[in-house]
Amino acid sequence: MENEAEDQVLYMQKHTNEGLPRIIPLGDSAVSVIFEAAISPQTHRRVRAVCSRLFSAPFTGMIEFVPSFHSVAVYYDGPAVLRAYPQYISEGEEYYPFPIVAALLEEMLQLAEEQAGPVPRVVSIPVFYGGETGPDLEFVAQHNGLSVQEVIDIHSSADYLVYMLGFAPGFPYLGGLSPSLSTPRRPSPRLAIPAGSVGIAGDQTGVYPLETPGGWQLIGRTPVALFRPDAVPPVRLQAGDLVRFYPVSFSEFLAWKGDRL
Amino acid sequence: MSLLIMKPGLLTTVQDLGRYGYQQYGVIAGGAMDSYAMRMANLLVGNEEQAAGLEMTVLGPEITFAAPALIAVCGGGLAPLLDGQPLPLWRTAHVPKGARLHFGRLPGGCRAYLAVAGGIDVPVQLNSRSTYLRAGIGGHQGRALRSGDVLPVGTSSGRAAAWAERLTRGRGTGRVVREPMNNRQLEERSAGNSGAEAAAIAAWYPVPAMIPDYPQAPVIRVIEGEEYEMFSSESRRRFQSEPYTILPESDRMGYRLSGSPLSLVQEQSLASAAVTFGTIQVPAEGAPIILMADRQTTGGYPKLAQVITADLPLLAQASPGSRVRFRLVTLREAQEQLLQRELELHRLRLVLQHV
Numbered sequence: 001m002e003n004e005a006e007d008q009v010l011y012m013q014k015h016t017n018e019g020l021p022r023i024i025p026l027g028d029s030a031v032s033v034i035f036e037a038a039i040s041p042q043t044h045r046r047v048r049a050v051c052s053r054l055f056s057a058p059f060t061g062m063i064e065f066v067p068s069f070h071s072v073a074v075y076y077d078g079p080a081v082l083r084a085y086p087q088y089i090s091e092g093e094e095y096y097p098f099p100i101v102a103a104l105l106e107e108m109l110q111l112a113e114e115q116a117g118p119v120p121r122v123v124s125i126p127v128f129y130g131g132e133t134g135p136d137l138e139f140v141a142q143h144n145g146l147s148v149q150e151v152i153d154i155h156s157s158a159d160y161l162v163y164m165l166g167f168a169p170g171f172p173y174l175g176g177l178s179p180s181l182s183t184p185r186r187p188s189p190r191l192a193i194p195a196g197s198v199g200i201a202g203d204q205t206g207v208y209p210l211e212t213p214g215g216w217q218l219i220g221r222t223p224v225a226l227f228r229p230d231a232v233p234p235v236r237l238q239a240g241d242l243v244r245f246y247p248v249s250f251s252e253f254l255a256w257k258g259d260r261l
Numbered sequence: 262m263s264l265l266i267m268k269p270g271l272l273t274t275v276q277d278l279g280r281y282g283y284q285q286y287g288v289i290a291g292g293a294m295d296s297y298a299m300r301m302a303n304l305l306v307g308n309e310e311q312a313a314g315l316e317m318t319v320l321g322p323e324i325t326f327a328a329p330a331l332i333a334v335c336g337g338g339l340a341p342l343l344d345g346q347p348l349p350l351w352r353t354a355h356v357p358k359g360a361r362l363h364f365g366r367l368p369g370g371c372r373a374y375l376a377v378a379g380g381i382d383v384p385v386q387l388n389s390r391s392t393y394l395r396a397g398i399g400g401h402q403g404r405a406l407r408s409g410d411v412l413p414v415g416t417s418s419g420r421a422a423a424w425a426e427r428l429t430r431g432r433g434t435g436r437v438v439r440e441p442m443n444n445r446q447l448e449e450r451s452a453g454n455s456g457a458e459a460a461a462i463a464a465w466y467p468v469p470a471m472i473p474d475y476p477q478a479p480v481i482r483v484i485e486g487e488e489y490e491m492f493s494s495e496s497r498r499r500f501q502s503e504p505y506t507i508l509p510e511s512d513r514m515g516y517r518l519s520g521s522p523l524s525l526v527q528e529q530s531l532a533s534a535a536v537t538f539g540t541i542q543v544p545a546e547g548a549p550i551i552l553m554a555d556r557q558t559t560g561g562y563p564k565l566a567q568v569i570t571a572d573l574p575l576l577a578q579a580s581p582g583s584r585v586r587f588r589l590v591t592l593r594e595a596q597e598q599l600l601q602r603e604l605e606l607h608r609l610r611l612v613l614q615h616v
Contacts, residue, residue, distance in 0.1 A: 024487060027537050027567035028595035032487065039532055051285075066285045066535040068559055073535030075281070078596055079603045096596040165287040166533055166559030169396055173533065209287075210396060227287075229386055229398045235286040 060084035170227035223256035302376035307421030312380030321364025337370015378421035486564035522547030539568030
């Protein structure tokens with residue numbers, strides 16, 4: 001299983017002709033490293049390479065980084081950067097943190113491009129499809145001219161790439177939903193979607209880690225907690241993971257012994 | 262030592278300077294809305310700047326001290342009272358056991374911060390004591406304070422202990438708060454609710470230049486956002502020349518503004534990407550939203566501008582109904598302002614070592 005996944009997603013860096021990313025300010029205390037490229041597993045790998053590099057060799061004054069579809073935001077403490085890298089300030093030059101951070105990141109990006117990305121983890125997530133916990137499963141089937149069982153089979157047979165987390169703690173933005181399951185959002189959002197709900201919105205599928213309002217079509221529910229504030233790390237899924245959903249019965253859902261919601 | 266919450270006020274939460282290192286997992290940074298006032302309050306009671314305190318909003322709580330404490334209240338909008346007597350903002354004070362801290366209203370600002378020597382000692386979760394209301398973590402049981410809550414206070418620093426001793430001995434005391442008691446206070450004292458000891462206010466305090474006045478109609482400095490150039494020139498001009506009103510549905514997550522609508526030259530849908538404190542984003546209907554302390558970690562609306570860090574406290578203190586104007590500055594100016602402020606705080610830290 002694991003090897004299969006590695007074969008599917010080649011994680012050796014394949015260089016493209018696209019240039020180095022742009023580094024632009026995100027306010028006065030962060031920068032965005034932006035790849036001018038479409039959302040794709042390949043762009044994602046470049047984003048991941050930057051993150052690995054920032055993780056293993058952070059610059060002094062770096063606070064944290066946040067990857068997204070085709071950029072990485074890097075948060076920094078400007079005064080700490082100025083104190084740590086006086087050698088980056090030559091006489092007569094402008095004396096403020098951003099040019100130093102940009103220079104540090106440019107050096108780092110050269111190295112990141114040469115670094116092979118980490119091997120993806122495969123995470124299996126049990127889902128009880130349909131029933132009370134998946135009230136829109138029938139609608140998704142009808143909308144796509146499929147049977148309910150076909151929707152379950154298709155949804156649980158793909159590997160989904162976690163591009164990024166955002167919106168709520170542990171919420172994964174997943175790529176890889178079969179176009180045959182694509183379904184528009186509900187015309188009016190529900191006020192409270194229970195935590196663990198698995199849904200489809202347009203060409204995306206996802207899992208709600210916390211109870212929140214939302215307009216997704218709900219097809220099932222997982223007993224697995226995606227946000228575990230006392231665990232390290234506090235989330236079940238991380239950017240770069242591959243997710244596989246597998247169907248379980250209602251009794252298996254109830255009896256789930258792992259990290260429960 | 263602990264604080265007893267007699268009345269919670271409108272929205273009182275435990276906050277520190279925020280939760281960092283977990284935004285890549287979708288965990289918000291949170292923290293004090295006006296981090297400057299929070300840091301000043303901590304410095305004035307001898308705490309580390311990142312110690313936890315209380316953020317109090319518009320209508321303050323009523324708090325009783327279970328033991329003598331060194332405290333400071335910084336910020337705006339709320340007028341602290343100790344057993345009915347005014348307590349100055351931005352000033353170190355020693356309060357006796359049983360003292361009752363409550364609040365009146367004050368023009369200018371809408372949030373005040375209470376720091377207690379030793380800090381509010383709730384458990385650290387994900388590297389911070391800040392309350393994350395939506396996820397129900399951090400702070401006191403992951404929620405806003407309620408009547409009857411008891412908040413533990415940590416151990417004071419040596420400096421705080423020395424200040425407390427000086428103030429209780431009367432040396433370095435500016436004035437004693439307790440003027441002749443009113444009837445209620447006399448009753449409370451005879452009922453044993455209030456110590457006979459007086460509160461003492463330090464004779465030292467930050468220079469006026471370090472104490473912000475929180476204007477009702479602030480001019481907020483911004484730098485260009487990532488999508489600034491994608492907005493029409495008319496929209497860019499309006500944004501910098503016309504006032505925007507903060508709407509009532511604004512909160513710790515974000516400020517919604519009403520005013521001249523803003524639009525892109527051409528509608529575009531953007532991929533979600535990281536946002537930060539002060540990001541001004543504009544959804545398709547054209548009304549800007551400024552992301553505040555409890556913002557989500559990522560967003561997909563075009564980013565028109567970014568409030569400079571040095572001006573975030575002014576914005577955090579602007580209440581619904583306030584009219585805000587925006588002035589575009591360079592990144593360099595924004596960072597110089599930030600360094601200037603850090604330098605002032607550094608100087609204050611040095612001076613306080615020799616008080």
